[in-house]
Amino acid sequence: MSDSLSVKKELAVLIIDDNEQITKMISTFLRLNNHKCIIANDGKYGLDTLQKERFDVILLDLAMPELDGYEILEKIKSPDKLSRIIILTASNITKENQKKFKEIGITTILQKPVDIDVLLEKITTISKC
Amino acid sequence: MTMEEVVEGISHGTKHYESVEKINKILLQYGLTPNQSKIYIHLTKSGEKTASELSKNLKIPRTETYHLLNSLEQKGIIFSIFGKPSRFNSIPINEAVTVLINNEKKRISDLESKKDTILSLWNTLPEIGKQNDDSEDNRFQILQGRNPILVKIEQMTKTANECIHILGSETNFIRFYHTDFVEFLKNVKVRLEILTTFSEKGNYVFEGLELENIKKLDESHKENFSFIIKDDSEVLFFINNPESEFMAIWTDSRSFVMTLESLFRLIWRKSIFVLEKDDSSTIENEFEHRLREIEQEKLILNYLQKNFHIKNEGVK
Numbered sequence: 001m002s003d004s005l006s007v008k009k010e011l012a013v014l015i016i017d018d019n020e021q022i023t024k025m026i027s028t029f030l031r032l033n034n035h036k037c038i039i040a041n042d043g044k045y046g047l048d049t050l051q052k053e054r055f056d057v058i059l060l061d062l063a064m065p066e067l068d069g070y071e072i073l074e075k076i077k078s079p080d081k082l083s084r085i086i087i088l089t090a091s092n093i094t095k096e097n098q099k100k101f102k103e104i105g106i107t108t109i110l111q112k113p114v115d116i117d118v119l120l121e122k123i124t125t126i127s128k129c
Numbered sequence: 130m131t132m133e134e135v136v137e138g139i140s141h142g143t144k145h146y147e148s149v150e151k152i153n154k155i156l157l158q159y160g161l162t163p164n165q166s167k168i169y170i171h172l173t174k175s176g177e178k179t180a181s182e183l184s185k186n187l188k189i190p191r192t193e194t195y196h197l198l199n200s201l202e203q204k205g206i207i208f209s210i211f212g213k214p215s216r217f218n219s220i221p222i223n224e225a226v227t228v229l230i231n232n233e234k235k236r237i238s239d240l241e242s243k244k245d246t247i248l249s250l251w252n253t254l255p256e257i258g259k260q261n262d263d264s265e266d267n268r269f270q271i272l273q274g275r276n277p278i279l280v281k282i283e284q285m286t287k288t289a290n291e292c293i294h295i296l297g298s299e300t301n302f303i304r305f306y307h308t309d310f311v312e313f314l315k316n317v318k319v320r321l322e323i324l325t326t327f328s329e330k331g332n333y334v335f336e337g338l339e340l341e342n343i344k345k346l347d348e349s350h351k352e353n354f355s356f357i358i359k360d361d362s363e364v365l366f367f368i369n370n371p372e373s374e375f376m377a378i379w380t381d382s383r384s385f386v387m388t389l390e391s392l393f394r395l396i397w398r399k400s401i402f403v404l405e406k407d408d409s410s411t412i413e414n415e416f417e418h419r420l421r422e423i424e425q426e427k428l429i430l431n432y433l434q435k436n437f438h439i440k441n442e443g444v445k
Contacts, residue, residue: 019422019426021426022422022425022426022429025426025429025430025433026429028433029429029432029433029436032433032436063418070398071398090418090419090421090422090425091418092414094341094402095341096341096342096402111421112421112422112424112425113421113424113425113427113428114425114428115428116428116429116432
C-alpha cells in the first residue's frame with residue numbers, strides 16, 4: 001500500500017461528483033484506510049452538506065447537471081472551506097479559471113484520470129493545512 | 130442679409146449659392162458667429178475692403194462691423210492694412226481652417242489646465258445647508274450621440290477598480306469603430322470580460338484585445354441588448370433604436386446594476402471562450418470527458434484490486 005495512505009489521523013472527506021461509479025470507488029479506498037466519507041452525487045446536496053458539516057478535504061467535480069462546481073464555488077464564502085477543496089474534474093480548465101481558483105484559495109486542481117498515489121498525496125497535504 | 134450680398138455675383142438658387150450656404154454653416158461649427166462667417170466669406174471672395182464698404186455691402190451696422198472685424202483679427206483669420214481708412218483682407222481658407230482648429234485645441238487645452246484650479250477652489254467652498262442626498266447612488270443620465278457615450282465609457286474604464294463587464298452584439302460595438310473605444314478597453318487595468326457575438330465578419334471590432342477575455346454570446350441574444358458594467362456599481366445601457374440617434378442610459382442604481390450583473394454572470398458561466406471549440410465540437414468534448422472518467426474508474430479499480438491482493442497476502 002502506498003506510504004501516502006499511512007495518514008494516522010482519520011479524515012472526513014466529502015466527495016461531490018455526479019459520477020456514481022467514481023464516488024463509490026474513491027469512498028471505498030478511503031474507507032479501507034479508516035477515513036470517513038460522504039458522497040454527494042449532485043451539486044445541491046453537496047453544497048448543503050458542505051455548509052452544514054466540517055470536512056478535512058472536499059473533492060469537487062466541476063461538470064455536473066443543475067448546480068455545477070463553478071456555482072458551488074461561488075456560493076462558498078468561507079476561506080477555510082475553499083482551502084480544503086481539491087478540484088477533480090474530467091473537464092478542460094482554462095487558464096483564466098485556473099487563475100480564478102487560485103485567487104479564491106484553491107491550490108489543487110487535478111484533471112482525471114489522476115494517478116491514485118497522486119490523489120492520496122494531495123488529500124494528505126490538504127488535510128494538514 | 131442675403132447670400133448675394135455675402136458673395137457678390139452669386140445668385141440665389143444656383144449651385145454656388147448652396148455651396149456658400151453650406152460653407153457658412155460649417156464655419157459656424159468652427160466657432161464663428163453668423164456675421165463673422167459672412168464677413169470672412171465676403172472678404173475672401175471679394176478681396177480687401179474698408180469697414181464701411183463691408184458694413185454697406187453686408188448691411189451690418191457700422192459699429193458692429195468694427196467689433197466683428199476686431200474679433201476676426203483676434204482669431205487670426207483676417208488682417209488689416211494700414212491706411213486711411215484701414216482696409217481689411219482675409220487669409221486663405223485652408224490656413225483659416227487650420228487656425229480655427231488650433232484655436233479650438235488651445236481652448237480645450239486651457240480648459241484642461243484649469244481643471245485642477247477649479248477643483249481646488251471648489252473644495253474650499255463650504256456646504257450651505259446641504260442635506261444628506263439619498264439619491265446619491267440612484268442617479269440616471271441619458272446620453273445621446275456617440276461622443277457623450279464615448280466620454281462616459283472612457284470615464285468608466287479609467288476609474289474601474291475591480292472589473293469591467295461588457296455584453297452586446299458586434300453590431301452595437303461596430304458603431305464605435307474608428308474611435309478610441311478599443312484603446313479604452315486595452316488600457317483597462319482591472320479584470321475585463323466581454324460577452325459578444327463573435328462572428329468572423331465582425332470580430333475586427335475587438336481587434337487587439339486579449340481573446341482570453343472574450344466569450345461568445347449565444348446567437349439568440351443577438352441585437353437584444355448591450356451594456357457595460359463597472360465594478361458592480363455603474364452601468365451604461367445602450368438603447369437600440371435604428372431610427373433615432375445612438376442613445377444610452379447611465380445609472381448607478383444598485384438594483385439596476387445588480388440585475389444586469391446577475392444576468393451577465395449567468396450568461397458568462399454558460400458561454401464558451403472564443404478561443405475554445407464551439408458547439409460543433411461539443412460531442413467530441415463530451416466523448417473526451419467520458420473517456421477520462423472511464424480511465425479514472427479503471428485506475429481506481431486497479432488500485433483497489435492491487436491493495437486487496439496485498440492485504441490478503443498479508444493475512445496469509
